[in-house]
Every structure is written in C-alpha cells, then in structure tokens.
Amino acid sequence: MAKRFHYAFAAIFAATVAGSGVALADSSDEGLRVFKAANCVGCHKWTGAGGGGYGGAAANLRKTKLTLEQIELTIRCGRISKGMPHFDADAYTDGRCYGMKAAQLGPGQIPPEADHPLRPADIDAVAKYVVANIKGQGEATLDQCHSFFGAGSRVCDMYAKRDEGGVQHADAEQQEPAEAHQHMKVDAATDSNAPHQDAEK
C-alpha cells in the first residue's frame, strides 16, 4: 500500500519536473539571445559541444555534469588558469569569485576577460538556457538547429540529411553550418580531420 503511494507520488513528481522543463525552454528566448550576444557560440559552438581551437578546448556543455548553480558560477567567474572567460566585469575585484582578487592571481591564472561582460540577470538567463536546451541533449538535431538559427534556416540542411539517415559523418556533431561560422568550420575540420602522418612530417 505504502509502495503504491510512493509510485503515484513519483509519477506526479516526474510529471512536475517534466512540466517545469518545458516552461524553462519556453522562457529561454532571453537566454538564447544572451548565448548569441555574449558569443558563447564563438567557443562552445551553437550546439554547445565546444571543441578545440578556441582558448584550448571549450567544454562540451551537452555533456556537462554541472548544476545550474555551478554553471552560473562558471559564467560569472570563468575558470582559474583556463580559457573560460569571466562574464562578471568585477569578478576579481573583491573576492566574490572563489575568494580571489586579481592581485592574488598570477597573470596566467586570471581567467580571460569576456569581450561582452554580462549583467547578473543575463548570466542567470544564459545559465538557465544551458540547462534547459543544451545540457544532456545528446547529438544536435534539425529542430534544435532551427530553434537556434530560425525555422527553415539553410545552414541547418546538413542536420536534415543526417536525420533522414542520409549522409552520416562520424564527426557530424563537430561540424558547423558553413555560412554561419565559416572560420570555425576550418578549425573544427583541422582538429577532427588532420591526418596524423602530416603532423609527423
């Protein structure tokens, strides 16, 4: 009897969680706007999958294990000694980030300054966007591409082919729609396709 109650409760709970996930996704237009405007895309790509070429290897946000709070912290403060910039302009002025001030950190340790610092509300919005639309999402799909670039966007055609079971490259996830991020595509191609014998010559 108690067990049945337990399952019923679990089902309601699961439905509530699923429901709030949808709500998050709906209200994440603002987060998407920030993800583009703050150029998260420049390093993590539109899919969030990241990869080589930009300030080292940008983390794969689709596979991140971080909680919303940890993601928010990472965006505000960046990562000490890593390529992830801090988007709070005052991150290292008063110890608000990891208890550290700029003077306590060596030059190579201070995370890069973001080109586009963000207000707390924007950081909140983009962190929620990462959790609702990128974290745990598996391979990028045509629908997700259209949500990002606009319905029917031609840059998403490569995902249409893949979803139909047509052309399927092992590294499809790493490829970028060419028109949108031409320079990135070059870098991605270099990383994933570089013949090893070339490196040895």
Ligand code: HEC
């Ligand atoms: C200049 C390149 C660059 C930009 C711009 C950038 N990132 Fe990053 N990001 C990185 C790198 C590199 C890492 C990996 C750091 C490490 O090795 O720990 C990272 C890590 C992260 C992580 C931690 C993931 C994990 O699982 O550890 C999150 C979350 C994140 N970035 C979100 C964002 C968001 C959101 C934006 C835009 C507001 C953004 N990043 C902009 C380079 C960048």
